[in-house]
Each structure stands twice: as C-alpha cells, then as structure tokens.
Amino acid sequence: xxxxxxxxxxxxxxxxxxxxxxxxxxxxxxxxxxxxxxxxxxxxxxxxxxxxxxxxxxxxxxxxxxxxxxxxxxxxxxxxxxxxxxxxxxxxxxxxxxxxxxxxxxxxxxxxxxxxxxxxxxxxxxxxxxxxxxxxxxxxxxxxxxxxxxxxxxxxxxxxxxxxxxxxxxxxxxxxxxxxxxxxxxxxxxxxxxxxxxxxxxxxxxxxxxxxxxxxxxxxxxxxxxxxxxxxxxxxxxxxxxxxxxxxxxxxxxxxxxxxxxxxxxxxxxxxxxxxxxxxxxxxxxxxxxxxxxxxxxxxxxxxxxxxxxxxxxxxxxxxxxxxxxxxxxxxxxxxxxxxxxxxxxxxxxxxxxxxxxxxxxxxxxxxxxxxxxxxxx
Numbered sequence: 422x423x424x425x426x427x428x429x430x431x432x433x434x435x436x437x438x439x440x441x442x443x444x445x446x447x448x449x450x451x452x453x454x455x456x457x458x459x460x461x462x463x464x465x466x467x468x469x470x471x472x473x474x475x476x477x478x479x480x481x482x483x484x485x486x487x488x489x490x491x492x493x494x495x496x497x498x499x500x501x502x503x504x505x506x507x508x509x510x511x512x513x514x515x516x517x518x519x520x521x522x523x524x525x526x527x528x529x530x531x532x533x534x535x536x537x538x539x540x541x542x543x544x545x546x547x548x549x550x551x552x553x554x555x556x557x558x559x560x561x562x563x564x565x566x567x568x569x570x571x572x573x574x575x576x577x578x579x580x581x582x583x584x585x586x587x588x589x590x591x592x593x594x595x596x597x598x599x600x601x602x603x604x605x606x607x608x609x610x611x612x613x614x615x616x617x618x619x620x621x622x623x624x625x626x627x628x629x630x631x632x633x634x635x636x637x638x639x640x641x642x643x644x645x646x647x648x649x650x651x652x653x654x655x656x657x658x659x660x661x662x663x664x665x666x667x668x669x670x671x672x673x674x675x676x677x678x679x680x681x682x683x684x685x686x687x688x689x690x691x692x693x694x695x696x697x698x699x700x701x702x703x704x705x706x707x708x709x710x711x712x713x714x715x716x717x718x719x720x721x722x723x724x725x726x727x728x729x730x731x732x733x734x735x736x737x738x739x740x741x742x743x744x745x746x747x748x749x750x751x752x753x754x755x756x757x758x759x760x761x762x763x764x765x766x767x768x769x770x771x772x773x774x775x776x777x778x779x780x781x782x783x784x785x786x787x788x789x790x791x792x793x794x795x796x797x798x799x
Contacts, residue, residue, distance in 0.1 A: 428467035431460050435473055441561055442477065442484050444599065445639065450481060469516050478520045479503055483529055488639055489679045490714050499529055518552040524550070525563060532570055535718070535746055540570055558597065565600065568607045571592035575750060575786050577611040584608050599637055602628050606647055613654055621651050642671035644684055655692060663691045681711035681719040688723065692730045699733065718748060723753065729759045733768070740778060753782035 434457050441450040461474060479499045486496055503523065528543030542569060554560055568584035571577075584607045593603040612621035631646040649664030659710040669683040684707035690701040704727050711720035721739045728734040736759070743752050756779035763772035 423467040426460055426463045428465050428470045431457065431467075432470050432473065433463050434460065435470070435477055436721070438478070439477055439609065442481055444560075445484060445488060445637070447485070450484070451651065454478070454481060469519060472519050473522070476519065476526055478530075480522075482674070486533065487678050488551075489629055490676065496530060496533075500527070503527075503616055507638055516706055517550055521547050521553060525566070528567065528570075528594060529746075532566075532573075533708040535748070537574060537747065540573070544570065557590050558594065561587040561597075561600070565604060565607070566588075567603070571613075572610050573605050575614065581608060581611050583765070584611070598631065599640055600629055601633055602640060602644070605631075607642065609651065610645060618651065618655050622648075622655070625651050634692050638671055639675060639677065641722050642668040642675070642679070642683075643670075645671075646679070646686070649690075650686060653686070653693075654694075658690050658693050662687065665690060678716070680705055681714065681716045681723075684710055685723050685726070688726055692726060697731060701727075718743070718746060718751070722751065725759070727754055729755075729762060733766075742757050747787045749782040751778050756782060 432537070434453065438450060438457060441453060457474065461471070465471065479502075482496045484500045484728055484762050487609050503526075515758045520731035523654060524543045524547035528547060530539045531537075531540035531543060544563075547563065548567075551560060551563060554563075564583045565587040568580045568582075571580035574580075585705060588601060588604040588608075591604060593595040604625050607734075608751050609621040609624040609628070612618070612624060625644070625648040629641075629648055632644040645664040646668035649666075649668065652658070652661035652664065664688045665683060667682065668688055671677070672680040672683050684703050688700050688707060691697075691703060707723045708720060708772040711717070711723065725736050725739045728736050728739070740752060740756070743749075756775045760772045760775035760779060763769070763775065
C-alpha cells in the first residue's frame with residue numbers, strides 16, 4: 422500500500438504557493454498549484470489543510486481576475502465553494518489562521534465587487550485575528566489592503582497611516598520591492614486627494630523609476646497610468662496622454678482588466694484637448710472592452726463623458742447607476758467637471774443641477790467612496 426503524504430508537507434507547499442500569489446507571480450503560482458492538486462490526492466486526511474487549499478485557490482483566482490482575466494475562474498463560484506464550508510469552519514477546531522484568511526480574502530473579494538461596507542467589515546474581523554499571524558510580510562500585506570480600501574473610502578489620513586506601516590516592512594525586505602512600489606501608488610493617490618499634486622508627482626516619478634528596475638510589466642503599466650492621472654489633475658494634458666497611452670498599450674497586450682479604465686481616462690484627456698475624433702474612437706474601444714469583462718461602472722462613465730462633451734444629452738440615468746453602486750467620489754468629480762463645462766458653453770440650468778449633484782455627493786463622500794488610482798497589488 423502506497424504511503425500517504427504527510428499533511429504538514431503539503432502545508433509547506435501551500436505556503437510556497439501563497440508566497441507566489443502575493444508577489445503576482447502567475448506562472449510560478451500556476452505550476453505550484455498543479456503540483457499541490459496532485460499531492461492532495463495522496464495526502465493523509467487533514468481538514469485544515471483542505472480548507473487552506475480552498476482559500477488559496479480562491480485567492481489565486483482573485484489574482485488572475487486582475488492580471489489574466491481570460492484565465493480566471495468565476496470568482497463568485499469560487500467563493501460559493503468556500504461559503505459551503507463555512508459551517509464546518511465554525512463547528513470545528515479550525516486553525517485561527519484559516520479564519521483569518523477566510524475573512525481577509527472575502528474582504529478582498531467584496532472590495533473588487535465594490536461592496537465597500539461589506540469589505541471593511543470583513544477586514545475588521547480579520548484584523549482581530551491578526552495576533553495569530555506571525556509573518557511580518559503577511560501583516561504588511563494586510564496593512565496594505567487596509568490602506569487601499571481607506572483610500573477608496575476617502576479616509577486619506579487613515580490610509581496613509583496603514584500604507585506607511587506596510588511600507589516600513591516592504592522596504593526592509595529586498596524581495597518585496599514591488600510591494601513597496603504599490604504602497605507608493607496609494608500614498609500618491611492620497612496626496613492627490615488632499616491636493617498635494619506636486620508631492621504626488623514626485624512620489625509617482627520615483628515609483629516609475631523604481632518600477633523600471635523590475636520585470637513586472639503590469640506594475641510598469643500601473644506606474645505610467647498613475648503618473649498620467651496625476652498630470653491630468655495638474656492640467657498637463659500632453660504629459661498625461663503620453664503616460665496613459667503607454668499604460669494602455671501594455672494593458673491591451675496583457676489583456677488586463679484595467680484596459681477599460683485606461684481607455685476611459687485617455688478619452689477624458691482627449692476631451693480636455695478638444696480632440697473629439699480620437700475621444701469617440703476611444704469611447705467605442707472602451708465600451709467594447711468594459712463589456713467583455715463586465716466592467717459596468719466604466720461603461721457608464723464612458724457614456725457620461727460622451728453625453729456631456731459630445732452629445733450634450735441627459736446623464737440622469739447614468740448618475741443614478743453610480744449612486745446605486747455608492748460611487749460618490751466619481752459622481753462628485755464628474756458632476757463638478759460637467760457643471761463647469763456646461764457653464765462654459767452657456768447651459769446654465771444644467772450646470773446648476775450638476776453642481777447640486779456634486780455638492781450632495783461631496784457631503785456623502787465624507788463617509789465613503791471610491792478612488793481613481795490603480796494601487797491594487799491583488
């Protein structure tokens with residue numbers, strides 16, 4: 422009779438798998454996953470290890486959803502498999518680390534679904550279990566994710582605090598330099614939100630230079646996008662176009678989930694430059710791209726830009742959708758911009774109504790919202 426593989430050995434392999442996932446090393450992660458699946462068939466029974474595998478498979482799919490959306494499994498189906506085992510987790514002596522991973526990964530999923538209240542609730546439950554986490558790298562990963570969601574919720578100083586906590590650990594480990602760069606993205610996003618544009622520009626220039634020393638093409642695209650976005654806020658549209666175009670080229674080549682976002686932002690730049698022919702071209706590409714990956718928010722925002730700057734039509738239904746998703750920072754920014762545009766071309770009644778919408782969103786944003794940079798490290 423063939424001897425069973427000790428579950429402890431498989432657990433070590435699972436930790437190795439998770440390490441590659443955290444570093445977005447897709448090829449390595451896929452290879453190790455296939456090895457583990459084979460070993461599980463020969464492993465001695467251990468429910469904790471099987472639960473750990475299911476959670477990492479879910480986390481693996483979250484990574485693929487951003488980096489390789491065409492290869493990603495249905496993450497909602499993946500979560501359903503985890504939820505089906507939730508009762509077993511509650512009724513058995515499950516390792517506290519397993520509980521931590523469950524709430525942490527579920528929070529990441531809800532964040533990607535833009536269910537921010539649910540996501541922050543999950544993160545808070547996970548934070549209570551952080552005492553059971555011995556790895557400084559894992560704690561830094563968790564702090565980074567908190568910095569990310571608080572940035573999106575417009576809680577800028579809380580976000581900066583968590584980003585700094587994560588950054589201190591990432592900077593202390595040479596192998597985590599890419600994670601360090603993602604922290605700079607979050608810090609720069611907060612600097613933009615607090616109108617420290619020149620500080621943000623310097624942060625992002627340094628991040629781009631550091632990114633060029635890595636072999637991470639997705640990270641390079643994000644660095645260019647964020648720098649281009651910062652130039653947009655500085656009204657330096659030529660520089661903005663240059664960097665966002667570079668990011669878009671990479672996102673298209675990599676079939677990234679961020680392609681629609683880059684197309685939206687590049688269309689915005691072209692509208693500011695009054696290049697309406699190119700803007701319409703980017704609009705059509707953006708609609709197609711957003712529908713392929715079911716990115717409804719960016720599809721709606723593309724419609725808003727077209728209706729405001731080109732059609733001068735009603736955007737009431739589009740803004741209602743953004744409200745239903747709680748995307749009030751997007752509403753605030755786009756409504757203010759639309760109001761200023763309509764005021765400029767003499768559509769004063771529409772301008773006043775959009776200013777009202779922006780003020781309402783601004784008040785709600787004191788409690789939460791979504792940001793515009795690409796800080797995600799998956």
